[in-house]
Amino acid sequence: MAINREFYGEKNLKAIEGLENQLIKLRVVVQTSEEFLTQEKNSEGFQYGINEYFSTVGQFLIKLIEKQETLNDDHFTKLSFEELKRENLELYSDINSENYEKSFANPRYAVNKLGKDAGQPLSYIYINIIECVPYIFRGRVIDLASLAGLFIEIYEAVACRKDDIEKNIRIMVCEFISSEEEIFKGDYLYWKEALNHEFTQYxxxxxxxxxxxxxxxxxxxxxxxxxxxxxxxxxxxxxxxxxxxxxxxxxxxxxxxxxVENKDRGDRDSVPVLxxxxxxxxxxxxxxxxxxxxxxxxxxxxxSSDINKQYSYDHKFDRGLFFTKEYGELFIQKYKEGFELNKKYFDRATGPIIIEAFGEKPFNPEKKEQSIKISSEQEGYINIMESKTNQIIDEFYPDENTSFCIIAFPTPEIGERFEEIFEDTLEMNMMENEKYEIIQQHIIDVLDKGDYIHIKGKDGNETDIKVKLPKLNDSDKETNFFNCVADVNIPLGEVFTTPQLKGTEGVLHLRETFLDLKYENLKLQFKDGYVDSYGCTNFDDEEKNKQYVKENLLELHDKLPLGEFAIGTNTVAYMMAKKYDIIDVLPVLIIEKMGPHFAIGDTCYSRAEDLKVYNLINKKEIVAKDNEHSIKRKENVDEAYTNVHTDITLPYEEIDFISVVTFDGEKIDIIRDGKFVVEGTEELNEVFEA
Incomplete structure (x- = not known):
């Protein structure tokens, strides 16, 4: 494995040169801290806790610095598989489920030992050091060196016994994270690695x-x-x-x-792969x-697999530690500078192919008071920053010239029947486009007659919602629904539209759903097309439930528009999920094809609304691409996008009916009692009866 340390530039090479001096200082830090711990054995208070931190994290820094020196061409041939496996486990041992409770990477442990002012920022710095592990395996040392420098600086400040040292630690960490260099290098190096053919590590x-x-x-x-x-x-x-x-x-x-999306990639010729x-x-x-x-x-x-999902959840909102209006403005500036330097790579990129893995067991997180929170003021600053950075992405990586494709396969964690599930997933992912395109067109032909769609649940599902459709000016040439088979996302099987917001009213209810995290009795109330109120029953406290939905589903927005309504037609996928009892571990990519789904946030045509798109089967133009929220782009693009698009699927078995109501008041069923009833869709029900 040839490690190209020169790829990261002169600063990276200088950082490598400075590691020897840092190593000397770190050994002194660890030795001094351990001497204190020995003398004050089992003591309490900040002084004991901070020395425990310096000893633990200092040893880990030393390990990483020494490790990067061994990562040469023959490291992976001279060591056996078992030796490499042991090395890998040791590098991540402090955050595995066995050790995490007594790790400074755990904000609860760090705050209990060091207090909130010092514990939160020092836990944050430690996880950033842990995240340097894959960096050093590709010769990127600049991050490790800068964090080691900060660590030594904090130690020296504590050693001087400055007054109010806990608050000073917080200030030092925030100033470090908010520096121009730290803000700039993260995304700049990410895209430089992601799109540059000279990055040959993988x-x-x-x-x-x-x-x-x-x-x-x-x-x-x-x-x-x-x-x-x-x-x-x-x-x-x-x-x-x-x-x-x-x-x-x-x-x-x-x-x-x-x-199918009528996009011209021009002379772009490079596919980024995930x-x-x-x-x-x-x-x-x-x-x-x-x-x-x-x-x-x-x-x-x-x-790769998440070693500890609670660890990831605990640090989900860490930017609340340092995020200010000024930070957001500087981030936007540095983000664009990085894109400008990487422009020649963006000019070649055609858009990603993504191959996901699924099968990890469902996760219901513990909310910890010691974790960093995002304030309501910060929420506004973050939303502005995300809007601006997405505009930069669209400028350098335009949607009208790029596409994507996403597909997913199970991993052995899914259970004993993994090989059968893999085989069925493979077949499902390669279903025949032409056949399902015809079946789905029968559904679209009925949907296009509608003023609105009425969806109602049954057997304890309290869903009762009306989705307003745009009125077609010329039904011979126009359609509201995209006939989606296997192209940008696989497997095939949905027809989708952008609903109008005014006139979209009602409640969406799911007794249990998994959207990265588990939600019990999720309820979203829509008013004029926006999520107006929300909740779940994951916790005993109603406010905790609301905050859980806001943080994780609404992604810190107070309300979100309904950006998409779709009917998934892949009954094969649905019955596969039932057969193996794996619906709780399937990715949204597959689940969204297994029933009607509602996407909160932006539309499917976000930032490409003006691109003309046609259904291939009948050449009709899809005209339902904007709603009252996205059309704000004409006046102020900052108000048009939420930077969120989350699909929430209603299972077939919980559907009483999905009906189109025409402008004349006629009601035409699409699904009744969980089965398709439109003429020409009979084949979709066959797997239910098999």
Whole structure:
């Protein structure tokens, strides 16, 4: 594995040169702290806690600095698989579920030991140090060196016994995080790695490595669970002809996305790829298919199993520590500077192919008072910043010239029947477009007669909502609904529209749903098309439930518009979920095809509303692309987008009816008692009866 430390520039090389001096200082910090801990054994208070922090985190910093020196070309060949596995587990041991309760990465432990003023920022710094692990595996040391420098600076301030040291620590950390250099380098280096063909850390792996030698898994520096090992082993033995067929179908769907969305990629020729570790056999075959059609690739992002979901949840709102109006303004400025420097890479990128993994057990988080919170004032600043940064993305990476394709496969964590589930998922992902396009058109033909759609639940599901449709000016040439099969997202199976907000009223209720997190009795009340009130029953306290929905589903917005209404038609996927009892671990990508779904936030056409799009089967133009919220872009783009799009699916079995109500008041059923009743859709019900 050739590590290209020069890729990150002169500052990275200087940081490497300075590590030796930092190492000397860190050893003194650890030694002095341990001497204090020995002398004051089992003491209480800030002084004991801060020395425990310096000892623990200092040792980890030393380990990382020493580790980066060993990561040369033969590191992964001279060590055995078991040795590399042990090394990987040790690097992430402090945040695994066994050790996390007594880790300074846990805000509860840090605050209890150090107080809120020092505990929160020092916990934040520690998790940033832990996140340097994959960086050093690709030669990026600049982050580690700057954090080590801050750590030493904090130690020296404590050693001087300055007054009000706890608050001074908080100020030091916030000033560090808010510096121009720290703000700039994060996203600049992310995109430089993601889109630049000179970043060969991962692309070399696909060209050169023997994927049967699973030691390659540890080259990423990411946490590697048994799941990654098992899926890699499984795919190595999987029939090559099936892998090749799958790879071709992904590339065909990706290219089809440009056609169905009427997009011109021009001379763009580079596909950024996102995937989960263990899927490299699929990626290698897919890359060969891309090359056949004249496309190259870069690796935008590599995902691995979450070692501890509570750890991730505890730090979800850490930017509340330092986020100010001034920080947001500086972030926007530096974000654009980074994009300008990476412009030549954006000019080649065609949009991503994403291969997800699913199967992780559902997670119901614990809310901790010691975790950092976002204030209502900060919410406003964050929303402004996100709006501005998305405008920058659209400027440099325009939607009208790029597309995407997303597909997902199970991992062994899904259970004992993993191989059967994988096989069924493969077949589901390769269902016949042409057949379902015709079936779905029958549904669209009825929907296009409507003034609004009425959706009502049954058997304890309290959903009762009316979704207002735009009026078509010329039904021979126009349609409200996109006929979506397998192109930008796989598997096939939905028809979707942008509802009008005024006239969209009612309640959406799900007794239990999984949207990354678990929601019990989720209720969203819509008024004039916006989520007007909301709640769930995850906690005993009503306010906690409201805050949980706001933080995690509404993503800190007080209200969100209904950006999409769709009817999923993939009854095969639905029955597969029922057959294996896996609905709680399926990704939204699949779940949204398994019944009607409501997307809160932006429309499906966000930032590409003016691009003319046609259904291929009848050449009708889709005209329902804007609603009363998105159309604000004509006057003030900052008010037009929420930067949220979350799909919430209602299961077939909980549907009393989905009916179209025409302008004359006629009611036409689409689904009745959980089954499709439009003429021409009979085949969709066959799997229910099998």
């Amino acid at each position: 692309t070399d792996l696909f060209k050169n490595d023997d994927l049967n030698d699973l030691r390659y898994l540890f080259k990423y520096g990411k946490y590697i669970s048994e799941d990654e090992m098992k899926i890699a082993e499984f795919l190595n033995k999987y029939p090559k002809e099936k892998i090749n067929k799958l790879a071709k179908s992904i590339v065909d769907a990706y290219l089809r996305g440009f056609i 995937y989960s570790i263990g899927q490299e056999v699929i990626l290698r075959a897919m890359i060969e298919e891309l090359n056949k059609v004249g496309l190259s690739f870069t690796i935008q992002r590599v995902l």
